[in-house]
Amino acid sequence: MIDWRLNGRAIIGRAYPRVLGVMREPSWILFDIFLPLLGIAAYIYYYRAMNAPEMYAGFIVIGGAMTAYWMNVLWSMATQFYWEKEVGNLQLYMLAPMSRMSVLGGMALGGMLMTTVRAVSTVLLGVFLFNVHLTLTQPLELTLVFSFTLIALYGMGMMFSSLFLMWGRSAMQMTSLLQEPIYLVSGFYFPVRAMGYWVALGASILPITLGLDGMRQLLFGASSNGFLPVDVEIIVLAVLAVVFFFLARYFLDFMETMSKREGRLTLRWQ
Amino acid sequence: MVHAIEVNDLTRLFGGKKTEPSVALDHLDLMVEEGELFGLLGPNGAGKTTLIKILSTLLLPSSGSAKVLGYDVVKEAAKIRPRINMVSGGETSGYGLLTVRENLWMFSQFYGIPGREAKTTIDDLLVKFDLLDKGDAKVRTISTGQRQKMNVVRGFVTDPDLLYLDEPTLGLDVNASLIIREHLRSWVKGNKGKTLLLTTHYMMEADELCDRVAIINNGRILACDSPKNLKKLISKNTTFSIETTPFGDVNGLSSLRGVTGYSAETNGEHTMLKLVTEDESSISDIISYLTQRNAKIISFNKNEPTLEDVFIQMVGRGLE
Numbered sequence: 001m002i003d004w005r006l007n008g009r010a011i012i013g014r015a016y017p018r019v020l021g022v023m024r025e026p027s028w029i030l031f032d033i034f035l036p037l038l039g040i041a042a043y044i045y046y047y048r049a050m051n052a053p054e055m056y057a058g059f060i061v062i063g064g065a066m067t068a069y070w071m072n073v074l075w076s077m078a079t080q081f082y083w084e085k086e087v088g089n090l091q092l093y094m095l096a097p098m099s100r101m102s103v104l105g106g107m108a109l110g111g112m113l114m115t116t117v118r119a120v121s122t123v124l125l126g127v128f129l130f131n132v133h134l135t136l137t138q139p140l141e142l143t144l145v146f147s148f149t150l151i152a153l154y155g156m157g158m159m160f161s162s163l164f165l166m167w168g169r170s171a172m173q174m175t176s177l178l179q180e181p182i183y184l185v186s187g188f189y190f191p192v193r194a195m196g197y198w199v200a201l202g203a204s205i206l207p208i209t210l211g212l213d214g215m216r217q218l219l220f221g222a223s224s225n226g227f228l229p230v231d232v233e234i235i236v237l238a239v240l241a242v243v244f245f246f247l248a249r250y251f252l253d254f255m256e257t258m259s260k261r262e263g264r265l266t267l268r269w270q
Numbered sequence: 271m272v273h274a275i276e277v278n279d280l281t282r283l284f285g286g287k288k289t290e291p292s293v294a295l296d297h298l299d300l301m302v303e304e305g306e307l308f309g310l311l312g313p314n315g316a317g318k319t320t321l322i323k324i325l326s327t328l329l330l331p332s333s334g335s336a337k338v339l340g341y342d343v344v345k346e347a348a349k350i351r352p353r354i355n356m357v358s359g360g361e362t363s364g365y366g367l368l369t370v371r372e373n374l375w376m377f378s379q380f381y382g383i384p385g386r387e388a389k390t391t392i393d394d395l396l397v398k399f400d401l402l403d404k405g406d407a408k409v410r411t412i413s414t415g416q417r418q419k420m421n422v423v424r425g426f427v428t429d430p431d432l433l434y435l436d437e438p439t440l441g442l443d444v445n446a447s448l449i450i451r452e453h454l455r456s457w458v459k460g461n462k463g464k465t466l467l468l469t470t471h472y473m474m475e476a477d478e479l480c481d482r483v484a485i486i487n488n489g490r491i492l493a494c495d496s497p498k499n500l501k502k503l504i505s506k507n508t509t510f511s512i513e514t515t516p517f518g519d520v521n522g523l524s525s526l527r528g529v530t531g532y533s534a535e536t537n538g539e540h541t542m543l544k545l546v547t548e549d550e551s552s553i554s555d556i557i558s559y560l561t562q563r564n565a566k567i568i569s570f571n572k573n574e575p576t577l578e579d580v581f582i583q584m585v586g587r588g589l590e
Contacts, residue, residue: 005382006381006382009379009380009383009385010379010382012379013375013378013380014376014379016368016372016375016376016379017365017372017376020368021365021367024367024408025367087362087363087364088358088363089363089364092356092363093380095327095351095354095356096351097351097352097380098381259328260328260329260330263284263320263329
């Protein structure tokens with residue numbers, strides 16, 4: 001039987017260092033808010049120099065905001081168990097009575113909260129600095145797309161956390177492999193449909209692809225060159241959220257069993 | 271009566287897919303009573319940490335069985351975990367950006383302790399461990415010794431029934447070690463049903479603290495009894511401390527007639543030898559051996575047996 005009180009406390013406990021720890025380092029404002037704006041500005045000026053439709057500036061701002069979540073999932077979720085093992089925290093998590101999913105849930109919750117601050121700042125600054133016009137006509141759909149995207153995305157991060165731990169040092173290379181190519185195929189800085197149907201369909205396994213596409217359609221209207229109808233994207237994102245949650249749980253159990261059997265992975269120096 | 275720890279014929283192998291598996295624990299049997307402060311002594315690689323990991327439900331045995339607080343470590347791990355905790359020497363767990371209090375609170379949440387209760391317990395323990403003034407300091411700013419004290423506090427915050435301490439005073443100064451030792455003793459003796467399993471490299475610590483001590487080597491228990499009884503085991507042996515100038519082939523001492531164990535530690539211009547011999551007659555051979563190798567004898571003492579002598583006798587060498 002699940003002890004909700006215990007696991008609720010564990011989630012909050014693990015989310016705590018993600019939120020307060022980061023807030024204690026004021027440098028995050030520079031590194032997480034202002035520096036990413038430079039990259040966004042470069043793409044906006046590039047599109048403007050080419051006389052691209054003005055909504056492309058908005059695509060970049062939304063893409064830049066969602067980049068923050070992708071980076072957080074890669075660097076602070078996927079690789080996190082590996083680092084937790086190195087400092088000796090992982091074996092203490094495994095020793096404790098809470099569900100291991102609560103640790104991942106806490107990491108995801110803390111990461112989401114802090115990244116939302118960055119993402120919202122990026123959108124607000126982007127809108128203000130680059131005079132981007134957003135038209136919000138379907139707030140419920142937008143909320144659903146955004147929520148399911150985050151849940152699916154962090155579910156994927158939870159799954160990667162166990163997988164990256166099993167891959168050990170190769171995890172760093174995997175992170176790099178997942179970073180740059182995904183910027184391309186997920187359409188962070190342009191409508192994903194421009195990559196062609198099959199590439200866009202393949203990239204849809206990543207929640208960020210359909211999330212971005214859906215949000216762009218809902219904020220910039222029918223002319224935003226969407227890939228799939230928004231309703232379909234919401235359903236696919238909801239399915240991905242469930243699938244990644246169960247995969248995360250499966251790989252976590254698998255990783256724990258393997259570590260107990262082989263005497264490595266969760267234990268420091270092994 | 272339920273034993274706090276009950277280990278039967280426990281074996282743990284590592285590796286072995288392509289090479290011969292290494293044996294960390296070799297058909298080990300061990301019983302620890304509830305309310306005992308039990309010590310585990312052994313050289314590096316003896317199997318102490320492997321045993322603790324199995325008893326902590328972090329590792330599976332290869333064969334045999336282990337029960338903790340009456341529950342099987344393989345089948346009933348979920349019933350064991352809320353009632354145990356573990357602290358290792360030299361631990362770097364926690365987050366440097368959080369304060370000492372926050373780190374301790376965070377770990378307490380993984381055991382579901384209500385926030386207010388956790389905070390009160392943490393403050394009480396910080397007082398006991400002389401760490402109250404560092405409660406609001408970020409962990410990355412405190413010294414190694416203070417960090418280790420924080421780790422030990424972490425072990426007590428969850429009020430476990432069984433606590434594993436793996437070299438808890440490793441690298442600590444005398445005062446910090448004293449504070450920890452005093453707390454360990456009062457925690458076990460002042461609270462009914464609390465059990466502590468301690469591994470340590472410091473023989474004096476084991477001698478002073480433990481109700482019983484097991485000497486473990488190559489994954490096997492060589493002896494298990496109270497420090498007093500263990501010392502009686504070698505009371506008919508004679509132990510010598512000899513300080514000499516450094517000399518070659520120290521290992522040759524073990525081949526001398528009557529020498530049952532020795533340890534040697536060279537520090538600059540001095541080599542400190544501890545020898546356990548069957549009787550005093552061996553001393554002439556030892557002195558001949560040293561003089562043949564041009565070692566000058568600086569001091570020579572015959573000692574009452576200590577736990578270290580027992581260890582040397584059992585294992586054949588001192589702790590590295």
